[in-house]
Structure formats: C-alpha cells, structure tokens
Amino acid sequence: MLSIVIVGTGNVANHLFNAFTKSREVKVAQVVGRNQDALKSFGSTSAISSDFTQIADADIYLVAVSDSAIAPVSKLLAKKSGIVAHTSGTVEMDVIGLENCGVFYPLQTFTKGKMLDFTAIPICIEAKHESALSVLRRLGNLISDNIHEIDSNKRKRLHLAAVFANNFTNHLYSISEKICEQEDLPFELLQPLILETAEKVQSISPRDAQTGPARRNNKKTLERHLNLLKDEKQTELYALFSEAIKKMYEEEL
Amino acid sequence: MLSIVIVGTGNVANHLFNAFTKSREVKVAQVVGRNQDALKSFGSTSAISSDFTQIADADIYLVAVSDSAIAPVSKLLAKKSGIVAHTSGTVEMDVIGLENCGVFYPLQTFTKGKMLDFTAIPICIEAKHESALSVLRRLGNLISDNIHEIDSNKRKRLHLAAVFANNFTNHLYSISEKICEQEDLPFELLQPLILETAEKVQSISPRDAQTGPARRNNKKTLERHLNLLKDEKQTELYALFSEAIKKMYEEEL
Numbered sequence: 001m002l003s004i005v006i007v008g009t010g011n012v013a014n015h016l017f018n019a020f021t022k023s024r025e026v027k028v029a030q031v032v033g034r035n036q037d038a039l040k041s042f043g044s045t046s047a048i049s050s051d052f053t054q055i056a057d058a059d060i061y062l063v064a065v066s067d068s069a070i071a072p073v074s075k076l077l078a079k080k081s082g083i084v085a086h087t088s089g090t091v092e093m094d095v096i097g098l099e100n101c102g103v104f105y106p107l108q109t110f111t112k113g114k115m116l117d118f119t120a121i122p123i124c125i126e127a128k129h130e131s132a133l134s135v136l137r138r139l140g141n142l143i144s145d146n147i148h149e150i151d152s153n154k155r156k157r158l159h160l161a162a163v164f165a166n167n168f169t170n171h172l173y174s175i176s177e178k179i180c181e182q183e184d185l186p187f188e189l190l191q192p193l194i195l196e197t198a199e200k201v202q203s204i205s206p207r208d209a210q211t212g213p214a215r216r217n218n219k220k221t222l223e224r225h226l227n228l229l230k231d232e233k234q235t236e237l238y239a240l241f242s243e244a245i246k247k248m249y250e251e252e253l
Numbered sequence: 254m255l256s257i258v259i260v261g262t263g264n265v266a267n268h269l270f271n272a273f274t275k276s277r278e279v280k281v282a283q284v285v286g287r288n289q290d291a292l293k294s295f296g297s298t299s300a301i302s303s304d305f306t307q308i309a310d311a312d313i314y315l316v317a318v319s320d321s322a323i324a325p326v327s328k329l330l331a332k333k334s335g336i337v338a339h340t341s342g343t344v345e346m347d348v349i350g351l352e353n354c355g356v357f358y359p360l361q362t363f364t365k366g367k368m369l370d371f372t373a374i375p376i377c378i379e380a381k382h383e384s385a386l387s388v389l390r391r392l393g394n395l396i397s398d399n400i401h402e403i404d405s406n407k408r409k410r411l412h413l414a415a416v417f418a419n420n421f422t423n424h425l426y427s428i429s430e431k432i433c434e435q436e437d438l439p440f441e442l443l444q445p446l447i448l449e450t451a452e453k454v455q456s457i458s459p460r461d462a463q464t465g466p467a468r469r470n471n472k473k474t475l476e477r478h479l480n481l482l483k484d485e486k487q488t489e490l491y492a493l494f495s496e497a498i499k500k501m502y503e504e505e506l
Contacts, residue, residue, distance in 0.1 A: 067474070090474055107442055109449055109464060111457065116449070122442045146445075154436050160478050161432035164425045164487075165443045166450045167465030168494045172417045172425070174459040174501065179414035183407050189360060189375045190418045191455050192399075196362055196369070197419045198451035202444050204364065206427040211362060212420030221320070221343050225413050233497040234417075240493060241421045244486040248427065 002139055003027045005056055005082075007073055008064035009038035011110040012087050016062060019118040019143040021045055026142055030056040052076045060085060060139060062104055067091050074098055083132045085125075089159030092152040093126050102127035102136050105155060106144075109166050118143045124150040124158065175234055207248075214245035255392055256280045258309055258335075260326055261317035262291035264363040265340050269315060272371040272396040274298055279395055283309040305329045313338060313392060315357055320344050327351055336385045338378075342412030345405040346379050355380035355389050358408060359397075362419050371396040377403040377411065428487055460501075467498035 004026060006013050013031070020026045031042040032049050039048045047056065055061075055077065063086040065073050070086045074096040077084045085102035086095075093103050103126040108116065123140040125147060127133035133149065140147040150158060173194060177187045200209045213221035222242055229235045257279060259266050266284070273279045284295040285302050292301045300309065308314075308330065316339040318326050323339045327349040330337045338355035339348075346356050356379040361369065376393040378400060380386035386402065393400040403411060426447060430440045453462045466474035475495055482488045 067471070090477070108446055109453065111453055111462065114453070114457075120445045122445065124442075148442065150438070154438060156477070157432055157436045157481060158438055158442060160481055161429040161438075161443060162446055163465055163478065164432070164491075165429040165447050167463070167467065167498070168490070169422050169425050169447070169450055170454070170459050170463050171494055171498050171501075172422050173454050174463065176414040176418040177459055179410055179417070183410045185403070185407060185411055185414075187458070189377075189401065189411060190414060192373045192375065193361055193415055194418050194422070194451045194454060197422055198447045200362065200364055200367070201423070201426050201447060204367075205440070206423050206430055209364065210420070210423050210427065212416055214420065218320070224343065224409070225416065228410060228413055233493070233500060236493055237421070237490075237497065238417075240486070240489055241424055244490065245420070245424050247486060248424075 001025055001027060002060065002135070002142075003029045003058040004060045004062055004139070005030045005032060005058040006042075006062050006064060007032045007055075007077075008062075008087075009033035009035050009042070010064065010066075011112055012106070013062075013064040014041070014112070015108075015110045015116060015118075016064060016087070016106070017042055017046070018115070023142045026139070029058045055080070058082050059135065060104075062087060063096075071095050071097060074101075083127065083135060085127070085132075085136060089124075089162065090156055092156075093128065094152070099128065100132055102132050103152070103155065104136055104140065105150075107158070107162060119145050122146045122148055124148050124155055126151055126155065175237070178231075179234075210245065210249070212245070214242040215249055217246055254278055254280060255313065255388070255395075256282045256311040257313045257315055257392070258283045258285060258311040259295075259315050259317060260285045260308075260330075261315075261340075262286035262288050262295070263317065263319075264365055265359070266315075266317040267294070267365070268361075268363045268369060268371075269317060269340070269359070270295055270299070271368070276395045279392070282311045308333070311335050312388065313357075315340060316349075324348050324350060327354075336380065336388060338380070338385075338389060342377075342415065343409055345409075346381065347405070352381065353385055355385050356405070356408065357389055357393065358403075360411070360415060372398050375399045375401055377401050377408055379404055379408065428490070431484075432487075463498065463502070465498070467495040468502055470499055 028046045030047045033039050042048050059082050061084045083100050083102050084098050085104040105124040107122045123144050125136040180187050281299045283300045286292050295301050312335050314337045336353050337351050338357040358377040360375045376397050378389040433440050
C-alpha cells in the first residue's frame with residue numbers, strides 16, 4: 001500500500017485523483033489546494049485542505065500545480081520525508097530543490113469532466129535516487145501499463161513534440177471548424193475524418209500516411225485553395241505547410 | 254436494385270467497391286481501369302476491364318480517378334444513359350460535361366488495406382437533375398447514414414477544411430515523430446495523446462478544447478520551445494501557430 005498526497009486541484013490533479021482512488025493499493029491521504037471551490041469536488045472520498053502548513057504525511061507528494069508554482073509549493077514540503085514529484089512536461093526535476101525529488105508526468109490531454117482510461121496513458125518518471133524511482137514506478141504501474149523512465153532533458157523535447165501533436169493539431173481543427181461555419185456547413189462532417197486521421201497513425205508511421213495536394217505537389221489545387229482563403233494567418237499556415245510537406249517528400253516526387 | 258460501374262482502381266475505388274459489394278441492393282456490374290495489376294484485386298467478385306470502349310451498362314458510373322482524369326474519362330461515357338458521378342472533393346460537377354452528371358464524394362481518408370466502417374462516413378452528393386440526385390441519395394444510403402447534399406462551391410471549401418483537418422494534421426504528427434526520433438524516444442509515447450485529441454473534438458468544439466502554452470500565452474515555455482527547435486520549417490510553424498492561437502484567444506487573456 002502506498003499513500004499519496006495530491007497538491008493541486010486542476011485537471012491533472014483531478015484525473016490522477018480519479019485514477020488512484022480506483023486502486024486498492026493506493027491511499028489518497030489528502031488533496032491540498034488554494035482553490036476552495038475546486039477542493040470540494042475531492043471532498044466526498046478524501047481529506048481536503050487549503051492550509052499548506054497542515055499537509056498530511058505520505059509516501060509520495062504529487063505536485064500537480066502550474067509550472068511556476070512548482071518551486072514555491074515544493075519549499076513547503078521541505079520537511080517531509082516522502083518523495084516530492086511534480087507532474088509537468090516542461091519543468092526540470094531540479095526545480096523542486098529537495099533531495100527526495102522526482103517527476104511523474106502523465107502524457108495526455110486532460111479535459112474536465114471527460115473520463116479517461118489511464119491504462120494506456122504513458123507515464124514518464126524520473127527521480128534523483130534509484131529508490132525513489134522504483135517507488136514512482138510502482139505507483140505508476142497501479143494505474144498504467146505504460147511507464148517510461150525519461151530524464152528532464154528528453155522530457156522537455158517530448159513535451160515539445162506533444163505540443164505539435166496536440167495543441168497545434170487542435171488549432172487546425174479550429175481552423176477547419178471556422179471554414180465550415182463560414183459556409184454554414186456542420187463541423188460534424190469533418191469529425192469522422194479527424195478520428196480516422198488519428199487512428200491511422202496508431203499503426204502506420206505518419207510519414208507513410210501523408211496524403212493530399214501538397215504531398216502530390218498538385219499545384220493547381222494548391223493555388224485554388226490559397227485563392228479561397230481570406231484569413232491572413234490561415235493563408236500563411238496553408239503556404240507554410242504545403243512547403244514543408246513538399247520539402248519532406250521532394251526526393252520522392 | 255441499383256447497378257454501378259466503378260471507373261478507377263485507386264484507394265477510393267477500392268473502398269467504395271468493398272462497401273458496395275457488401276450491400277445486397279447494389280450490383281457492381283464492372284470495374285474499369287488502366288492499371289491491370291490494380292484491376293486484378295477486384296477480379297474475384299466482379300467483372301473487370303481495362304478497355305474503356307467496353308464499359309458495361311449501369312444506373313450509375315462512379316468516376317473515382319485522379320482530378321485531372323475526370324474530364325477525359327467522362328467523355329468516354331458520353332453515350333451512356335446512366336448517371337456519371339465523380340468522387341472528388343475539389344473538382345466542379347460541370348467538369349464532367351454531360352447532362353446526366355453528379356458528384357458522390359465520400360469525405361474520408363482512405364488507406365490501402367485498412368478497412369473502414371462506411372456507416373459514419375459523410376457522403377456529399379450533388380446532381381444536375383433532381384432525379385439523379387435522388388438516385389445518388391438512394392445509393393449513398395445503402396452504405397452510409399450520413400448523406401449530405403452539398404454543391405460544388407461549398408464542397409470545394411469543405412475539401413479545403415479537410416486539408417487542414419487531415420493533411421496538415423498528419424504533417425504535425427510527422428514532425429512530432431521526427432522530434433521523438435531525434436531523442437531516441439518511441440513515437441508510441443504520443444499515440445494515446447493523438448487519439449484523445451481527435452476524440453475530444455467529437456463532442457467538444459475545438460475552440461473550447463484548446464490547451465497549451467500558446468493558449469495561456471506562457472512566454473517562458475514558448476521561448477524555451479523555440480530554442481529547442483533546430484529545423485527551420487519546424488521553427489516557422491511553431492512561431493506561426495503560437496501567434497495564430499494567441500490571436501484567436503487574445504480577447505480572453
């Protein structure tokens with residue numbers, strides 16, 4: 001049995017809380033956060049506190065707060081003997097500033113109210129000491145089959161890759177939604193395409209899955225599309241993507 | 254019972270063939286194409302021909318060829334009384350140049366060898382005459398629950414939206430795969446994220462689903478990410494996306 005304290009009340013804290021309360025091998029000793037309203041949603045099954053001087057003892061403190069709050073929050077845990085691990089993709093482990101430190105970064109996009117199956121979610125762990133690493137691995141294994149040891153330097157770059165695969169992808173969905181709206185077309189028309197595009201790269205490398213006018217260097221369609229676009233940013237993105245795709249495949253054309 | 258001839262042997266032809274041969278209400282009278290090797294894969298369950306002067310009679314001719322081949326192929330069907338409909342997202346219906354013409358455009362990305370459930374795939378139909386439109390609707394309903402009447406002008410813009418949602422999105426996946434490769438990280442780490450990003454917008458508007466450093470205007474992370482990038486096109490895309498996302502949400506920040 002491992003005991004944990006979750007510090008933070010945002011999306012990551014929420015989803016980790018839901019995953020861990022399902023495991024009989026973990027006791028969520030406490031959830032700590034400043035936001036009293038957000039804290040209430042944890043209250044029914046666990047102890048909650050907004051007093052950072054009254055943090056319970058536990059084997060692991062999961063610091064699921066905003067990047068800039070990791071250092072100051074960690075300081076408040078300086079006298080604890082348990083492992084202090086943050087959950088951020090970008091922040092280096094050393095920012096915690098304590099000897100018994102680590103990282104427990106679940107690589108997924110978390111939405112309020114949308115349940116997730118944690119089993120397949122990659123959890124990237126890191127720790128200063130081997131003993132802490134094995135405890136974090138044990139903790140991860142209780143909720144996921146996908147635990148990876150990844151250091152701060154690699155994790156930073158993995159997070160950058162995730163920004164392309166998630167944040168920027170979502171913005172492309174937004175643009176496509178906008179174009180539909182301008183034509184009074186329902187965005188639902190694109191939903192099966194969006195899903196299949198993502199499903200395809202679960203088994204095929206995206207390099208091999210690329211299709212479309214830029215991939216075939218179909219100049220006529222590229223030109224027509226550019227003429228249809230009115231928004232400046234959309235036009236710039238269209239041109240830049242088309243160039244980048246052409247460049248990636250030019251040796252094959 | 255409707256009879257159809259499929260002209261073309263590419264991905265769209267293949268997937269339409271597979272969908273229609275499952276329906277007892279459609280008879281695929283013939284598959285016609287120049288590529289003899291590709292034709293063979295249709296041969297076991299249907300008549301095939303590479304002789305365009307020997308096209309069978311049918312209610313509908315689905316012209317699933319490359320955009321530039323639609324006009325010349327349609328000419329070869331000038332003496333037929335059935336409906337001649339192409340399957341392209343970008344080409345105007347009138348390019349067919351025949352009185353009994355139409356469009357039957359399945360809005361999906363088709364991969365060789367990857368089976369698809371056609372039921373949810375939107376099929377965009379158009380026809381010069383009401384009678385042809387109702388036949389195309391009947392044909393579409395046999396394989397999909399998602400039939401939409403969309404004219405050439407709107408279809409062009411829908412296809413443009415699909416390029417953003419599919420082609421460009423896939424290129425973002427490629428970039429994220431490249432970044433992983435450079436760090437010896439398995440692309441598998443990003444697959445659950447990619448799938449969840451697509452699943453999210455099946456029920457939430459992408460505008461509301463946007464997350465990440467650009468959305469929060471987290472300048473520190475944006476700057477760090479730009480410093481990590483070495484590839485020129487990746488850097489340009491990163492900067493342009495961050496600007497576009499900031500612009501979309503600036504009134505909220």
